Amino acid sequence: MWKKLVSWLFWLRFKLAVAGLVLLVVAGLVIVQEMRSSAYQARFFAELASKATYTVGAGPSPSIRFPQSAPYDDRLGYAQLPVFLATLKTRDFEIDKQARISTGLAKIVDDGYFAPYLEKTQGGLRILDCHNESLFQERYPKRVFERFDDIAPLLVQSLLFIENRELLDATYPQRNPAVEWDRLANAVLIKTKNSLTGDSRSPGGSTLATQIEKYRHSPEGRTSSVQEKLQQMVSAALRAYQQGEDTSAVRRQIVLSYMNTMPLSAKAGFGEVHGLGDGLWAWYGRDFIEVNRILQTPAAAAGDLDAQALLYKQSLSLLISQRRPSYYFDAKEAELEQVTDSHLRLLGSAGVITPALRDAALKAKLNRRTSKVPVTAVSFVSQKAANAVRTHLAGLFGGSRLYDLDRLDLTVASTLDAPAQTAVTTLLRELRDPASAKAAGLNARQLLERGDPSKVVYSFTLYERGADTNYLRVQTDNFDQPLNINEGTKLDLGSTAKLRTLVTYLDIMDKLHQRLSTLDAAQLRALEIDRKDVLTRWAADYLAKAEDKSLSAMLDAALERRYSASPGEGFMTGGGLHHFDNFTHDDDSRVMSVRDGLRNSVNLVFIRLMRDIVHHYMFLTPGSSAKLLQDADDPRRADYLARFADREGQVFMRRFLVKYQGKTAEEAQELLLGNVRPTTTRLAAIFRTLMPQASLAEFSALVKDNLPDGIDPAEPKLARLYEQDAPETMSLADRGYLAGVHPLELWLVGYLRNHPGASQTQVMQASVAERQAVYAWLFSTHRKQAQDKRILGLLEGEGFLEIHRQWAQMGYPFDSLVPSYATALGASADRPAALAELMGILVNDGVRKPNTRIQSLHFADATPYETQLHYKAGKAERVLAPEVAQAMRGAIRRVVDEGTAKRVKQAFVRPDGSIIPVGGKTGTGDQRFDTYGAGGRLVSSRVVNRSATFVFNIDERFFGTLIAYVPGGQAANYDFTSGLPVQLLKVLAPKLMPLINGAAGDAAAPGGCVL
Secondary structure: OHHHHHHHHHHHHHHHHHHHHHHHHHHHHHHHHHHHHOHHHHHHHHHHHHOOOEEEEEOOOOOOOOOOOOHHHHHOOOOOHHHHHHHHHHOOEEEEEEEEEOHHHHHHHHOOOOOOOOOOOOEOEEEEOOOOOEEEEOOEOOOOOOOHHHOOHHHHHHHHHHHOOOOOOOOOOOOOOOOOHHHHHHHHHHHHHHHHHOOOOOOOOOOHHHHHHHHHHOHHHOOOOHHHHHHHHHHHHHHHOOOOOOOHHHHHHHHHHHHHHOEEEEEOOOEEEEHHHHHHHHHHOOOHHHHHHHHHOOHHHHOOHHHHHHHHHHHHHHHHHOOOHHHHHHOOHHHHHHHHHHHHHHHHHOOOOOHHHHHHHHHOOOOOOOOOOOOOOOOOOOOHHHHHHHHHHHHHOOOOOHHHHOOOOEEEEEOOOHHHHHHHHHHHHHOOOHHHHHHOOOOOOOOOOOOOHHHOEEEEEEEEEOOOOEEEEEEEEOOOOOOOOOOOOOEOOHHHHHHHHHHHHHHHHHHHHHHHOOOOHHHHHHOOOOOOOHHHHHHHHHHHHOOOOOHHHHHHHHHOOEEEOOOOOOEEEOOEEEOOOOOOHHHOOOEEEHHHHHHOOOHHHHHHHHHHHHHHHHOOOOOOHHHHHOOOOOOOHHHHHHHHHHHHHHHHHHHHHHHHOOOOHHHHHHHHHHOOOOOHHHHHHHHHHHOOOOOHHHHHHHHHHOOOOOOOOOHHHHHHHHHHOOOOOOOHHHHHHHHOOOHHHHHHHHHHHHOOOOOHHHHHHHOHHHHHHHHHHHOOOOOHHHHHHHHHHHHHHHHHHHHHHHHHHOOOOOOOOOOOHHHHHOOOOEOHHHHHHHHHHHHOOOEEOOEEOEEEEEEOOOOOOOEEEEEOOOOOEEOOOHHHHHHHHHHHHHHHHOOOOHHHOOOOEOOOOOEOOEEEEEEEEEEEEEEEOHHHOEEEEEEEEEEEEEEEEEOOOEEEEEEEEEEOHHHHHOOOOOHHHHHHHHHHHHHHHHHHHHOEOEOOOOOOOOO
16 A cells, blocks of 8 residues: 555656646747747737827827937937927917827836837928928938848848848748847856956847837937846837737838948038948948949949959948947047958858958958048028028027037928029029129119129018018028128118118107197196207197197108208217218208108218207206206205216116126127227226226237227337226226216126126115216316216217117117217118018017017927927017108108119019009118328228118018128228119019019918918
């Protein structure tokens, strides 16, 4: 019995052991089969991937997930999208559509894996015009294989032998391309061994699929842990099974993607290099198409084995270097040559390449490109419109580099009209040819009768008025440099400043109408008005007598106010006595209305008008500081001056803070000096205030460096000024007077130099004594006449602060004005784009609407990050009364109908033969540095540049600027006037008519833009 039991237990144990062995064998066979076929993995991952979907819906998405920073996601902008979108929201862009991801996809991403979707091989910025036609396109990488079958089989076989030998094995259609088990096991064993021995080098176990995940989506494109490796493998598996359990097509796509996108470091003159095509060009200067053709051709048929061998070796070196691209391309070429040769021997031994090809390749030398990659010549002129959009985009995104911008997965719909842009650009370029300029009628007197037409820069900007915004339609020039003449320059645009001056004048009349129109005649006559405030006096007298007291009638009457055009009077302005001339001496003896003065651009009319404007602002406030000039014995003077000093000093200190706060010491100094005529005396007073601790040598160098060429003061004079202008010797007020700068402005620039970042409160606390001292000294009764002269100069500057405030509301682009009546003639400079904005205010009935050149932005199309935004115009601002804008439009219409712009009067004709009305203002800028000797004798004159401008509107719907500009000393060879841009607009008219005829409000129209 006992023996039977023992025997039974033995057999039972044996049978269990056999059964266990059978189960183990079966399990092993199943595992081995699974490792080969991936059948269960296919079912599992395909089911997960099928649930990882996304759709695009209206408005912001509640479920979107953006990727973390990684090479691919950074380059295409996906990782930066949250920052971009937040910034764009503050710039009046709203999300119209955005991706909504499924619960399955959200779980995958939230669990730490990369979002599975069909990724793009190429990305890059695309800009469309308003007709949805391409205006600009960049693609990165540039040189790619379009299909798997386009790749030379020799390259495919070599890549798979090196990196992933089983990838294209067709035996198992469900194979998981994310893992190659034998290589992975070998890599794990060696890694384990090395962790014990301390050896840091070990072979990789990654497949091409996991390598793609690594260099695209892992931080810095590297694997730093086992967890990251698992993340890459799972993500690659999910991506592979997106299209179902059969991965045959996906595996071919993996080879294609790898060939096109593998990172190959960066090359000077090219930037980051990705893919075999760009790699061959950047590192070896090879034409990608030609290389692939030769490698696909049998060597015997090609007849040049050596040439094929060299190209193969260079291609092979790129496939190898992908493992450590920065290392291999930064190291000496010999190291990459050695490792390439070792692979050639291995490939030859394995039969991947023929012995003949192997031997020929071993003899060849890589000959890597050592110089910078040559940049393909691109005309800046042809890309002016696109560059205007790109630069604007960079600003919208917070100052992104154009290099980074061009690599974003982004489509931009602009407002530009490409046909008009191309037509205008082509014509402007043609006009550099003397024959074309002559055919366009530009060789007449006061045009290009003198000078070389090829040296003239033309710049053109055109906007279209919309319901809520102004649309940029054309922006171009013939200047073959990156500089945007319209927006990036500070130019003397001459008499176009009369347009700004007249707007200020009529705006004053509007304010006076608001203040005085409710008073009766007796009240108006009883007003206390300073005799120098002639504008208030005129307004009061007009309203006291006028039957029609409406604003329109008053503005019309204001335009009929008359001024002498005589140049015989001298004007105390800008710190000295100045005389001005008219362009046409026939005007010298005339007295004419403001309206006629604008029509014929008569200088002396506007000099006198500017004087009245300045005086109006000086005497505007009841009890103003200017009135204190009249009575030095007023017993209230001392108390008032104390209050005045504190109150007025704070007012101007705040204004100066707006001008200088946030700027570096160098920027503040440049801004201060920009509105000062540089003389030795002025610069000495300025630099002794800004840098009182500077040595004599430092002081002398600063003065000399900021003087015009040709002026070199003697050292004894500089030494004398150094001692004379010392803070302990001369008061701040005296130094301000000598410098021609408000003393408080001078003090503030010096204070901010030593206290960068100081707050307004700190500045006010620190300047208490200076405010009192400056104004108390100015109003001392000692030598009243001489000091009143100084007071008037400073008060004039204060008047110009008010004028600048009004100009800034109209889009004037600079932080200050030259405090001189010559500002009415262009002394304070301007920008063409800013003049166009002023014209936009006039055609929009006094409303300052936003200008836009971008309608929509479409990020990451066909990805889980897809986001589409539209520009929603910000709030428009009324800056002028409608009646003022209407009066201005009437005045500038006469400039075209009867005045300096008559050439363009009948240039724009509708298909029915009717004339399209045009209005505008001309201006000629002749900028030069003149040096005068004793008695006002002109010693020397150095020409800086010459410009002629026409700011215009067409049918009170389209508006813009056109300028002709010659920079540098060569401008002395020209004598063109503003007639040149007027004639040019006439020549351009036929090119613009398709755009003008196609316009139909804010909707699409035949030939018009889609808005």
